[in-house]
Amino acid sequence: MDFPFLYGAQYYRDPTPERRYWAEDLRLMAVSGFNAVKFWAQWRWAHREPERLQFDELDVLMDLAAEQGLGVTINVIFDVAPTWLYERYPDALMVKADGSPIFPYACACRQIGGCPGPCFNHAAAREARRTFLEALVSRYAHHPAMQMWDVWNEPEQVGTMYRMPKPETLTCYCPLCHARFVTWLQARYRTLEGLNAVWGRCYTRWDDVELPQSPQTFTDMVDWRLFMLDTLAEEARWRIALTKAIDAQHPVYLHPACSTLSGFNPVTGIDDFLMAEGCDCFGGTTGGVPFSTVQCLSSAQGRVCYNVESHLRAGSTNMYPRHLTVREFTDNFVPQIGLGIRGFLHWQFRAETLGLEAPGWGLLDVDGSQGDTFRGAVEFWQRVAPAAERLAALQPEQAEAAIVRSTPNEILHWCMHQDFSELRESLAGYTTLLYDKNVRFQFLDDRQVTMGVPGHIKLLIVPALYGMTAPVANALATWVRQGGTLWCEAHTGGYNLTSGRHETTLPGLGLAEAFGLREVQATAVNHLGISQPEALTNALPADVLTAMRRYHADVGGPTISLQVGGVPLYGRGRYTEMHGEDMEALAALPGHAPCIVRKQIGRGCVYYLGIHAGSMCKDGGNPGLDRLLEIAMSSASIPATAERWSGVPDGVRIDRLVTPQGDALTLFNRLSSSVDLELETAMPLSGLFTAQWHCRDSALCIHLEPGQAELCVPQAWLDAWRVTELTTQPAAQTAAGSAASILR
Numbered sequence: 001m002d003f004p005f006l007y008g009a010q011y012y013r014d015p016t017p018e019r020r021y022w023a024e025d026l027r028l029m030a031v032s033g034f035n036a037v038k039f040w041a042q043w044r045w046a047h048r049e050p051e052r053l054q055f056d057e058l059d060v061l062m063d064l065a066a067e068q069g070l071g072v073t074i075n076v077i078f079d080v081a082p083t084w085l086y087e088r089y090p091d092a093l094m095v096k097a098d099g100s101p102i103f104p105y106a107c108a109c110r111q112i113g114g115c116p117g118p119c120f121n122h123a124a125a126r127e128a129r130r131t132f133l134e135a136l137v138s139r140y141a142h143h144p145a146m147q148m149w150d151v152w153n154e155p156e157q158v159g160t161m162y163r164m165p166k167p168e169t170l171t172c173y174c175p176l177c178h179a180r181f182v183t184w185l186q187a188r189y190r191t192l193e194g195l196n197a198v199w200g201r202c203y204t205r206w207d208d209v210e211l212p213q214s215p216q217t218f219t220d221m222v223d224w225r226l227f228m229l230d231t232l233a234e235e236a237r238w239r240i241a242l243t244k245a246i247d248a249q250h251p252v253y254l255h256p257a258c259s260t261l262s263g264f265n266p267v268t269g270i271d272d273f274l275m276a277e278g279c280d281c282f283g284g285t286t287g288g289v290p291f292s293t294v295q296c297l298s299s300a301q302g303r304v305c306y307n308v309e310s311h312l313r314a315g316s317t318n319m320y321p322r323h324l325t326v327r328e329f330t331d332n333f334v335p336q337i338g339l340g341i342r343g344f345l346h347w348q349f350r351a352e353t354l355g356l357e358a359p360g361w362g363l364l365d366v367d368g369s370q371g372d373t374f375r376g377a378v379e380f381w382q383r384v385a386p387a388a389e390r391l392a393a394l395q396p397e398q399a400e401a402a403i404v405r406s407t408p409n410e411i412l413h414w415c416m417h418q419d420f421s422e423l424r425e426s427l428a429g430y431t432t433l434l435y436d437k438n439v440r441f442q443f444l445d446d447r448q449v450t451m452g453v454p455g456h457i458k459l460l461i462v463p464a465l466y467g468m469t470a471p472v473a474n475a476l477a478t479w480v481r482q483g484g485t486l487w488c489e490a491h492t493g494g495y496n497l498t499s500g501r502h503e504t505t506l507p508g509l510g511l512a513e514a515f516g517l518r519e520v521q522a523t524a525v526n527h528l529g530i531s532q533p534e535a536l537t538n539a540l541p542a543d544v545l546t547a548m549r550r551y552h553a554d555v556g557g558p559t560i561s562l563q564v565g566g567v568p569l570y571g572r573g574r575y576t577e578m579h580g581e582d583m584e585a586l587a588a589l590p591g592h593a594p595c596i597v598r599k600q601i602g603r604g605c606v607y608y609l610g611i612h613a614g615s616m617c618k619d620g621g622n623p624g625l626d627r628l629l630e631i632a633m634s635s636a637s638i639p640a641t642a643e644r645w646s647g648v649p650d651g652v653r654i655d656r657l658v659t660p661q662g663d664a665l666t667l668f669n670r671l672s673s674s675v676d677l678e679l680e681t682a683m684p685l686s687g688l689f690t691a692q693w694h695c696r697d698s699a700l701c702i703h704l705e706p707g708q709a710e711l712c713v714p715q716a717w718l719d720a721w722r723v724t725e726l727t728t729q730p731a732a733q734t735a736a737g738s739a740a741s742i743l744r
C-alpha cells in the first residue's frame, strides 16, 4: 500500500460548499501542489429512503478530483442517521440514564441533523449502516481518484451535545445494551458469584444486574464505560473489515479527536488505542505538540500517522478566524513532523457558511479570495514538497521514556471528580517536561504495560494512577526488578480495579511488598494546615498564585512546597510520607519522615513522590520537579538536552528523523527568547524555511525566534529533487515548479 506524505484539505460536507465552486476550487488545490482532498459521505444525505441511495454530489466531486490528479479520502459519517431509520426502528434511539431517548438533533458541526445516530447495539440499524457502506465502497473502490478510506470521523458515543460526561446523560440504557452488557460481564467475571464479589452485590440471577447510574460506586461504573468502549471498538472493526473486504487496494483508517480529556474522553468517547486495531494507517485531529500529537502517534502503535484535521483557522460567528502566514503553519506542523506525523489535511478549504461555525475554517478567505492564509498554506507546502517523498518514509527515533495512560484509571478519575481537569493537567505537565527536555517518549496503555513494557523504554512515569488492575501492578513490579526506572505518585494503586476494593496498604496491589516501600501518614495536603508563604514568593503561574492566595489561609491549602536540590517542588491534593528499608530520602517537610524517596529494587529503581506534582507544572512553574526529573533521567541513562546537543538549552526541541540517505532534523524554539544554535551534523543540511545553510562543513548554524520551528534536510535531497523536477516538469506550471524557483 502507498502511504505518501499527504498535503491537502477537507473540502465537502453536504451541503457546503455549493456546487458552483467545486471545479475551480479543486483546480486551485491541484495547481497549488496539494496531493490530497477529503470529501464526507454522510449517511443521512445519501440514504434518503431505505432502498434508495444517491451519490450524485460525490460522483461529480470524485470525477473533478480525478481530472485534477488529486487523491481523495472519503470520510464515512454515520452519526447523521436518516429519518426513515427511526420510523422503521423506533427502538434504535439511544437512551440516557434517566430513561429518556435521545431524539435526532442537528448541531453546528452536523447541520443536516440525525445526530448522534442509533444505538450501536441495534442489529437492524447496523445492517442499515452496512448497506450504505457496502454501496459506498463498491462505488468508488476502483475510481481513479480514490486514495484512502477514513471510516470514522472523531468517534464518540453521543456527539457534541453530551460530550462532557454527566451521570444523567450517559448512554446507552436501552434494553439491547443492557442485555449486551450482561453478556460482557459474564465473559469478564464468568460466574455471578465472581461479579457479586467485585461489585459488592447480592444478585441471585444475571437478570438482576442493574445498569450503573452513579459514578460513586466505582467498579460497576468503570465496567459499564469499558463495555461502551468495547462496543465502539467493535463497531470500528466491522467498518474497517467490510471496507477492506471490498477494497483491498486503498488504505483504511479512522481518525479520533485525540483523547486529551479536555473534550474528548473515555467516558463518552473511545479508547484511542483500541480503535487503531485493524487500521492500515492512522489519523488524528491533532492540535500541535506535544500532548495531542503524542497521543495520536502512541495510539497509532507504529502505523503511519496523519493529522487529517488541522484546525489552525478555527473561528465562529462570534469570533472571526485569524489570518495566518507561513510562519504559523510552519511552527505548528514542523514539530508534528518531528514527532512522526506524515502529512496534513486542513479543516477546511472554503470557509463555512452554515450556522455558528461560519465564517471559520477556510484556507480561502470568506469571500473566496486567496488571502494571507491561503498563500501561507501554499508556501508551506512548496517548501516541504521537495523533501516530502523522503519524509514519508522517515522514522523518528525510538522512545526511551513512556507515560502510562490507563483508561480504567481515567474513568475512575471521572467517577471521583466528575471532571478530568486535574488528571489532564498532570498528563500535560509531564508531557511538556519530557518534550522540553528533548526526551523521546510515548504513551503506553494498560494492555501494553501488561504485555510487557517495550525494551527500549528506560523510564516509565505513572502519573496519578489511583486505580490499578492486578496485571498492571505485576507487570510494573517485574519491569522494575529487570532494570526499569519507575516514577510514581502518592496513593498509587489506592483502588484495586481487579478486586473492587480500596487497598489498605499503599502502594496497593502488592507493590508495597514488591518495592519494600510503604505509605505512612497518608492524607490530603489541605489537612497539613500549612500556609507556605514561601511558595508565594516563587515563580508560580499567575493563576496558581491567585488560587493559593485565595485559598491558602489558616486551614491549609491544597498545595505543598518541598525542596529538591535547593529549589522548590510543588505538589497538590495528595500527601504521604514513606517508610522502608534502604530507601534514599530526596525531600521531606521539616520535622517529617521523607515524602519523596528513591530505592534500588533488583536491577531497577523506583522514584516515589508522596505528592501529585505533574499537575503543578504550568508554564515551567515547578523547578523542583524539573530537577527531580533530571535526576531520574540520569538514573535511567537518558541524556539531558545539553548532553544530546551541545550548547542547546531545555525548551529548544530537536527531533532527528532517521533515513538511510541521511537524517533530517526538526527544530522548535519554545523559549520566550530567540536562540542561536550551532549543531554538529553528519552531512550538510539546509533549513527549508529560514534558508540558513551550513557555516562550516560539519555545523549547522541557525537563528530561531521565540516559537519558531524549522525543518532541516540534507542538502543532497534538494539537489536531487531539483534535477528531477526541472528535467521532468514544465516548471512554471506546477506548485512543485514554484518550489523549484524558491530553492533556486
Ligand SMILES: [Zn+2]
Pocket: 094, 095, 119, 120, 121, 122, 172, 173, 174, 175, 176, 177, 178
Ligand atoms: Zn442501546
